[in-house]
Amino acid sequence: AQKITQTQPGMFVQEKEAVTLDCTYDTSDQSYGLFWYKQPSSGEMIFLIYQGSYDEQNATEGRYSLNFQKARKSANLVISASQLGDSAMYFCAMRDGSGNTDKLIFGTGTRLQVFP
Amino acid sequence: DVKVTQSSRYLVKRTGEKVFLECVQDMDHENMFWYRQDPGLGLRLIYFSYDVKMKEKGDIPEGYSVSREKKERFSLILESASTNQTSMYLCASSLLGGKVYEQYFGPGTRLTVT
Numbered sequence: 001a002q003k004i005t006q007t008q009p010g011m012f013v014q015e016k017e018a019v020t021l022d023c024t025y026d027t028s029d030q031s032y033g034l035f036w037y038k039q040p041s042s043g044e045m046i047f048l049i050y051q052g053s054y055d056e057q058n059a060t061e062g063r064y065s066l067n068f069q070k071a072r073k074s075a076n077l078v079i080s081a082s083q084l085g086d087s088a089m090y091f092c093a094m095r096d097g098s099g100n101t102d103k104l105i106f107g108t109g110t111r112l113q114v115f116p
Numbered sequence: 117d118v119k120v121t122q123s124s125r126y127l128v129k130r131t132g133e134k135v136f137l138e139c140v141q142d143m144d145h146e147n148m149f150w151y152r153q154d155p156g157l158g159l160r161l162i163y164f165s166y167d168v169k170m171k172e173k174g175d176i177p178e179g180y181s182v183s184r185e186k187k188e189r190f191s192l193i194l195e196s197a198s199t200n201q202t203s204m205y206l207c208a209s210s211l212l213g214g215k216v217y218e219q220y221f222g223p224g225t226r227l228t229v230t
Contacts, residue, residue, distance in 0.1 A: 043204065047218040047219070047220070102217065103161060103164060104159075104161075106151075106159040108157060
């Protein structure tokens with residue numbers, strides 16, 4: 001069965017420092033996609049970054065980058081130069097590649113707190 | 117910008133009531149999803165739909181049903197609300213058939229069943 005694991009319930013980082021949020025996944029599919037979402041206290045899920053299983057380069061979007069290590073089945077999110085507004089819940093998710101559906105499987109999330 | 121709206125941000129219902137949660141998206145997306153979010157459990161898929169009148173069960177469909185009569189609208193129904201259905205409910209939509217397509221989420225409905 002496909003599964004996403006986020007082992008860090010909470011993380012702290014000082015403003016302007018970089019932080020890595022861990023995500024490991026389990027799948028037997030060759031083709032899959034990995035996503036990171038941010039959920040501020042307002043509740044809305046915000047898409048941050050996507051990595052396809054066949055993408056040779058790690059995805060980057062502004063201050064966000066995805067450290068994709070296929071052999072280790074890990075897809076860690078790196079946030080550079082943290083800002084106070086980065087304080088939120090972060091979820092890693094994987095596209096279910098078992099059929100023709102577009103379902104996402106989510107991890108349990110990591111709460112990031114950025115302090116001055 | 118894609119906009120996904122949900123009918124209520126906060127809702128309080130009594131045990132046994134029938135509850136309707138409405139979700140509307142304005143970007144002509146084929147896929148629509150209902151999740152519930154509980155602390156420590158992440159998001160769990162209740163039901164999804166990839167076309168009008170089509171629906172498929174997710175991981176936790178028990179106690180819920182859905183309706184999709186129009187492409188832009190996807191309703192979640194709690195036939196007889198129970199206290200263990202107190203949760204945050206999130207609706208999402210996406211384009212069909214592309215692994216790269218992200219899901220767009222609504223603001224969520226925090227439902228309390230007393």
